[in-house]
Amino acid sequence: QSVLTQPPSVSAAPGQKVTISCSGSSSNIGFTYVSWYQQVPGTAPKLLIYDDTKRPSGIPDRFSGSKSGTSATLVITGLQTGDEADYYCGAWDISLSAGQVFGGGTKLTVL
Amino acid sequence: EVQLVQPGAEVKKPGESLKISCKGSGYAFTNFWVAWVRQMPGKGLEWMGIIYPADSDTRYSPSFQGQVTISADKSINTAYLQLSSLKASDTAVYYCARHVDPEALSSRFDYWGQGTLVTVSS
Numbered sequence A: 001q002s003v004l005t006q007p008p009s010v011s012a013a014p015g016q017k018v019t020i021s022c023s024g025s026s027s028n029i030g031f032t033y034v035s036w037y038q039q040v041p042g043t044a045p046k047l048l049i050y051d052d053t054k055r056p057s058g059i060p061d062r063f064s065g066s067k068s069g070t071s072a073t074l075v076i077t078g079l080q081t082g083d084e085a086d087y088y089c090g091a092w093d094i095s096l097s098a099g100q101v102f103g104g105g106t107k108l109t110v111l
Numbered sequence B: 001e002v003q004l005v006q007p008g009a010e011v012k013k014p015g016e017s018l019k020i021s022c023k024g025s026g027y028a029f030t031n032f033w034v035a036w037v038r039q040m041p042g043k044g045l046e047w048m049g050i051i052y053p054a055d056s057d058t059r060y061s062p063s064f065q066g067q068v069t070i071s072a073d074k075s076i077n078t079a080y081l082q083l084s085s086l087k088a089s090d091t092a093v094y095y096c097a098r099h100v101d102p103e104a105l106s107s108r109f110d111y112w113g114q115g116t117l118v119t120v121s122s
Helices: none
Strands: A009-012 A018-023 A034-039 A046-049 A063-068 A071-076 A085-093 A099-102 A106-110 B003-005 B009-012 B018-025 B033-039 B045-052 B057-060 B068-073 B078-083 B092-100 B108-112 B116-120
Touching: A009 A018, A018 A085, A018 A106, A034 A063, A034 A071, A034 B108, A046 A063, A046 B108, A071 A085, A099 B045, B003 B092, B003 B108, B009 B018, B018 B033, B018 B092, B018 B116, B033 B068, B033 B078, B045 B068, B057 B068, B078 B092
Parallel strands: A009 A106, B009 B116
Antiparallel strands: A018 A071, A034 A046, A034 A085, A063 A071, A085 A099, A085 A106, B003 B018, B018 B078, B033 B045, B033 B092, B045 B057, B068 B078, B092 B108, B092 B116
């Protein structure tokens, strides 16, 4: 059971928009910034979004992040077949068992 | 170019030990925390712990405390993850990653190694 909650899967057609939610609590998302990672099967995760909304150099603006309270959202517009991957949210948790926590991951299928 | 290089795969028998390496290059290795992240087959990401190579300050996830040992040799820009008394359930991919701002508001992993697939089987 992951500390952060994501939907197991989402799907959409090429060119469409998809949103992936990430729900946490006041000791993680509600207190610290959220980051998002893309993992294409068989490869290492890649940082997509950090500090809730910022994109590292080289990440297209089709990927965007937002946060409200204890929930965060990743939005991908103009879907491409290459976006098919697993997406994970992450945040630092300040509770007694402090540490980095992740969502369980969301598998994006581009139909 | 920032790189974290790990061995691709290791095969071990139950009860054996293993030390996985992660060699950093392209940046000031001692100035950034290095994290270890486990991914069991078909499952999500689990943070195991971190080390600051400059002084080997180490933090462990409560889930992995006492089960693994994280170390570093700053003279060769390399971090290590040691797994002991391996069991079949330790079969997983283990990633190292550069962990920016752990224990702070902006915690994130900006560069990742390619992962080491550890298979434990008799």
